[in-house]
Amino acid sequence: MKIIDLYIIKKYLGTFGFMLGLLTIIVLVIDVQAKAPRIESNGFTVSEFLVNFYPYWIINLIITFMSILVFISVIFFTSKIANNTEIVAIISSGASFHRFARPYLMTSGFIALIALLPLSNIKKNELEPYTYNAVSRAEFTGNSEVSTQLSKTEYIFIKSYNKKEKRGSGFIYQKKKKKKKLIYQLNANDFYWDKDKKYFSLNNYFEKTINKDDTEKLNNGNTLNKSFGHPPEELFPDVLLGQNKTTPELIKFINREKEKGNANLNSYLNELYQRTSMPVSVIILTFLGLSLSSQKKRGGLGLNLALGIALAFVFVFLRCGSPILFLGQLLCIFISKEPINKAIQFPCDRTFSNPHFQVQPKENLLHQPF
Numbered sequence: 001m002k003i004i005d006l007y008i009i010k011k012y013l014g015t016f017g018f019m020l021g022l023l024t025i026i027v028l029v030i031d032v033q034a035k036a037p038r039i040e041s042n043g044f045t046v047s048e049f050l051v052n053f054y055p056y057w058i059i060n061l062i063i064t065f066m067s068i069l070v071f072i073s074v075i076f077f078t079s080k081i082a083n084n085t086e087i088v089a090i091i092s093s094g095a096s097f098h099r100f101a102r103p104y105l106m107t108s109g110f111i112a113l114i115a116l117l118p119l120s121n122i123k124k125n126e127l128e129p130y131t132y133n134a135v136s137r138a139e140f141t142g143n144s145e146v147s148t149q150l151s152k153t154e155y156i157f158i159k160s161y162n163k164k165e166k167r168g169s170g171f172i173y174q175k176k177k178k179k180k181k182l183i184y185q186l187n188a189n190d191f192y193w194d195k196d197k198k199y200f201s202l203n204n205y206f207e208k209t210i211n212k213d214d215t216e217k218l219n220n221g222n223t224l225n226k227s228f229g230h231p232p233e234e235l236f237p238d239v240l241l242g243q244n245k246t247t248p249e250l251i252k253f254i255n256r257e258k259e260k261g262n263a264n265l266n267s268y269l270n271e272l273y274q275r276t277s278m279p280v281s282v283i284i285l286t287f288l289g290l291s292l293s294s295q296k297k298r299g300g301l302g303l304n305l306a307l308g309i310a311l312a313f314v315f316v317f318l319r320c321g322s323p324i325l326f327l328g329q330l331l332c333i334f335i336s337k338e339p340i341n342k343a344i345q346f347p348c349d350r351t352f353s354n355p356h357f358q359v360q361p362k363e364n365l366l367h368q369p370f
Contacts, residue, residue, distance in 0.1 A: 008103040016073040056124035067281040074289030075308035108286035112279035152261040167192035199227040242271035
């Protein structure tokens with residue numbers, strides 16, 4: 001059986017590699033043609049993107065469609081060996097069907113481990129905003145109003161912030177008691193992030209401290225250097241932050257945000273659940289493909305392949321809230337030891353809005369200067 005195992009593994013990986021290469025070439029050509037005008041309008045050349053963007057984009061594409069490619073690959077090569085009555089010969093030699101399926105399990109487990117590797121997309125996401133239209137690109141390269149929650153009692157509000165330049169205006173920092181009573185507020189006309197010294201430089205600042213007897217202590221100055229414990233990428237994250245982190249970093253970030261009291265973590269939880277559900281779906285779809293194509297049928301390869309492609313499309317649409325995603329959430333419990341968030345958005349529902357901007361309660365949105 002070892003020779004047969006190696007034969008099946010070779011067929012599995014060979015067909016999977018062929019499908020992977022075919023999909024990559026087709027999607028790459030279509031994507032480059034669609035995005036070329038936007039790339040060139042932003043001052044880049046297509047050749048620069050082919051070197052600095054698309055290699056990382058292809059890795060993301062492979063991880064995204066890995067389970068579907070596995071499913072179609074298994075149906076394709078299993079149908080061929082079934083039509084050649086090779087499976088009948090193997091079973092007739094005394095091997096059980098479970099023993100015949102062992103190399104499928106081994107190969108799918110190997111691919112599942114690759115899908116579980118802690119990959120990040122920093123290189124891809126640095127250039128991806130320049131492939132969007134002007135409205136979507138402005139969310140990443142233009143000025144926008146942002147807010148964040150540092151802890152259960154600390155908040156930051158910024159009227160205008162440029163994520164690319166890491167500077168902004170209309171800065172407000174508030175610290176409150178547990179009963180939401182304001183005890184300290186810091187205003188600044190403008191600010192910027194000092195990358196070398198790792199702090200925010202606040203210009204034309206004004207401080208107000210409220211004492212226990214409700215008296216106020218006021219202070220102002222030209223420049224104040226202040227650190228809030230994290231770089232601006234994590235204080236004012238966009239929807240791509242989850243994709244930019246490796247899986248352990250993403251779990252650590254989610255746990256830290258939960259400790260701070262931030263409840264609006266759906267986009268990051270979805271990213272984590274998609275990553276952890278992918279290995280599970282690879283194994284499940286491998287055996288689903290094996291069960292569909294292991295018997296010789298009238299119609300042969302064409303019928304099995306058509307059925308497999310149809311089911312693949314159903315899987316793509318139903319994955320936005322399917323039991324496969326739920327299995328990924330269960331796997332996250334063992335990794336992060338955190339309960340499943342009850343409010344889960346669909347993983348395919350990706351927006352370009354700031355996920356932290358709507359997290360604050362209505363009473364916390366105090367943008368009025370004092």
